[in-house]
Amino acid sequence: MAHLPYSTSQTGLVYDVRMRFHVEVRPEVNQGVHPEDPRRIYAIYKELVDAGLVDDPNTVSLAPSVLARIPARFVTKKEVCAVHSERVWDLVISLEHWDNDLLHEAGSNMDSIYLSKNTPMCARLSAGGAIEACRGILNGHVKNAIAVIRPPGHHAEHNEPMGFCLFNNVPIAVKACQKEFGDACRKVLILDWDVHHGNGVQQAFYKDPNVLYISLHVHQGGKFYPAGPAGDHLHCGEGPGAGMNVNIPWRTAGMRDADYLLAFQRIVMPIAQDFNPDLVVVSAGFDAAEGDMLGKCHVSPAGYGHMTRMLMSLADGKIAVCLEGGYNLRSIAISALAVTRTLMGEPPGRIANAVPTPSGVDTVEEVLRQQAKYWPCLFPRNPSERTRELKAERLHDIVRDYQAAWLWENLGMSSLFIAHSKASRSFKNQVLATPNHAEARPLLVIFHDPPELTGDTDPRTRELQLHNTWLTDSVKQYLQWAVDQGFAVIDINIPKHLTEVDDNHEYAEEADAQQRIDETELLAKYLWENYIELSDASHMFLMGVGQAYSSLIGFLKKNDRCRERVDKIFGFISDSCALPSYRATTDDFLDRWYKDKSKIFVAQNHYVWERHKTKAPSRKWGSLQKSDGNDMQEMLSHHVKEVTGILGVEVEHWQSDAPMAGASEGEA
Ligand SMILES: [Zn+2]
Structure with missing residues (x-):
């Protein structure tokens, strides 16, 4: 034919x-x-x-x-x-x-x-x-x-x-x-x-x-x-x-x-x-x-x-x-x-x-x-086989080690002992504190996500190269300021993934959001019972960055007596984070208290603003402030002055009463 x-x-x-x-x-x-x-x-x-x-x-x-x-x-x-x-x-x-x-x-x-x-x-x-x-x-x-x-x-x-x-x-x-x-x-x-x-x-x-x-x-x-x-x-x-x-x-x-x-x-x-x-x-x-x-x-x-x-x-x-x-x-x-x-x-x-x-x-x-294991035309190649063989380490563990070293050298912070039922390298250095964390001085407790890496990858291999990769950690500015003022500080890093003892090197998805919130809440409870509650702190400031903020609020809801010691709560909510509410049917004053004590910076694109276009958000959401940006690290950086300004006013009396406030008792 x-x-x-x-x-x-x-x-x-x-x-x-x-x-x-x-x-x-x-x-x-x-x-x-x-x-x-x-x-x-x-x-x-x-x-x-x-x-x-x-x-x-x-x-x-x-x-x-x-x-x-x-x-x-x-x-x-x-x-x-x-x-x-x-x-x-x-x-x-x-x-x-x-x-x-x-x-x-x-x-x-x-x-x-x-x-x-x-x-x-x-x-x-x-x-x-x-x-x-x-x-x-x-x-x-x-x-x-x-x-x-x-x-x-x-x-x-x-x-x-x-x-x-x-x-x-x-x-x-x-x-x-x-x-x-x-x-x-x-x-x-x-x-x-x-x-x-x-x-x-x-x-x-x-x-x-x-x-x-x-x-x-x-x-x-x-x-x-x-x-x-x-x-x-x-x-x-x-x-x-x-x-x-x-x-x-x-x-x-x-x-x-x-x-x-x-x-x-x-x-x-x-x-x-x-x-x-x-x-x-x-x-x-x-x-x-x-x-x-x-x-x-x-x-x-x-x-x-x-x-x-x-x-x-x-x-x-x-x-x-x-x-x-x-x-x-x-x-x-x-x-x-x-x-x-x-x-x-x-x-x-x-x-x-x-x-x-x-x-x-x-x-x-x-x-x-x-x-990509079978088809050479697909990039990226799955790196797990190679990294397993070469015993490579997950960078999030390395970065936390680096942070711990930096915080020790510059701010004298060291690791607090945390008892865990699960063995994981990711818990090492998860909680760092200044040595004066139990003393009679203001205490700032910060729960936050790991810092962020950004970089351009190699177009073919998708490999990150160190010279094109940047680590951003805006939380550091808050820690530095607080230590300079003579505050005691506890810094809690909430890992997005727990490295197993037998790491298989496969791609690790972020832990399920709710699971992370629950685990962080348990950690907050542990820290409260074993460290924070026992301290003689003159003031108590809590700060939650990202998802960790929901955990903080969840913890406070379930533990009434902690609330009495809290002087101020700061929150940072990015556009993908849920905004927790704080109200109890049995206590009419709770949302009033929350509105009064909180300062929550919420990303510009967050759904809460869409929902409250015409009327102000109710008290149960706390005292909300619309941020200029959506990026968490940028938001943290933009609001340093506001947060430290508020903290400065809160501790005014303490600072004037204690001229040696800047130094810890041991050094004085
Ligand atoms: Zn079908």
Whole structure:
């Protein structure tokens, strides 16, 4: 056959009305229509017809080019059994002889499956349709294709239909084409953008070096369907298939275009280009689409168009898009139309919001760190292997050691003993104090986050170089001032991560915010009982920087008698920090006291200002002051004068009564 120029070649369409006949024999009365609704494929087909893309006998098409119809056919037993056990084939085929009671009962005993007499026909057409879509492309009859098929396939496992899926259409098509076309279809990329993990596809090719499976799905730590760890980022393939399984498991629902595009730009496309497939097959569920009741994500038709467009740059444009899930009839119709138009050569629509969610960024980074072990095209390389071998140390421990040395040399501060149930290097030097911390003089206690590092990384290795890296610690200014005034000082560093005694050198996420708040509260209680309460301090000043402020307030709420000794509380709240309230139903004066004693600097962008645009915040939030900035270190630096001014006024009498205030008793 003559090779047609790419631009004039058509996009193929597989659609067969008979695939609508797989229905529930006994719909659950109270549960409405089952989400895997037979109308799903018709909704898409109708949308394509209305757009003038189908040469349908009932309409006149005005479009310059139309889709080339590819007939679906029945899949054979041999084709199915390249992926499934004979048991699955026999079970599905036998259904046409079952009576309705048996069909209903058998379906309700399976994992998210319904069965009918027509199920075998539909399942065979669906898998056969996927095969024919791919064959049409590989034979050169069409340049690419979309298969509007059901039931879906990607959950169906070797020996187990599940999750609305009977035969696993896409793997069946891939195996059939690899067999028929040999070297012309040796390496296949299966890209699965259905909102659920394609556990069946992963299983089918887990040890296969010739099929790269990439799935983007909501995972929610294994709580989202199909529940369990199989869809996590650590499942990367086995043996010769190591690295050929790429899970991009979203931690939360609510993902949008920008998250998918980020994953495509950073992970999917670099890996896919490196893999260099002969054919791309998309497991195209549209249940991550805006409006889907199961997926609860926000991918727009334009978003699907952009993903399609990027995949079309692979495998000389040989791409087959096969329908999987997607349960909002309107959403799947407009999404599939956008994909089809893109396949036909139209540019995809515009993306409304190009900013990914923080949770999406976290997932992409997590997958990059994992997959960089297998794919040299991905940077950064995961450094853990090398640093483990070279016995490198975590910088946050080194920095705290340095701070301890600096505070000892310049301010005479040294480590206070803290009893911990857990052994960790991170507790070393966590609490530092001046030697006069128990004396009759003002005491300033500061709880704060570790100092900040900023720097430009090497563009390829992402390594930080010491000469381009800066350590910012604005808390030091407060410590210095207080010591100069003759105050006693206790400085508490709240680590964001506890270095295990057996450090595995893997990337460490910040400890869970609530867990840190709780632990800090316990530490505050310990310090209070063992040191602060026993001191003869003339004045007591508390300061909480960042999350530590919530812990301070939490501690005070639970320990009434501490409150009586506190003269002033200072807080620094950045835009990502929660602002704690202080009120008790049993004590009307508590919020009054709090408002009077507190001074809280809150980042300019903090939500509290949005909420209190028109009326002043209530007393329970304390005495709030809007800061000029949002950066914690900058905020600390900007407000040194105000805070030290307030402290100066508070201790005026003490300073005039005690002329030797500057020196500690031992030296006097
Ligand atoms: Zn799905």
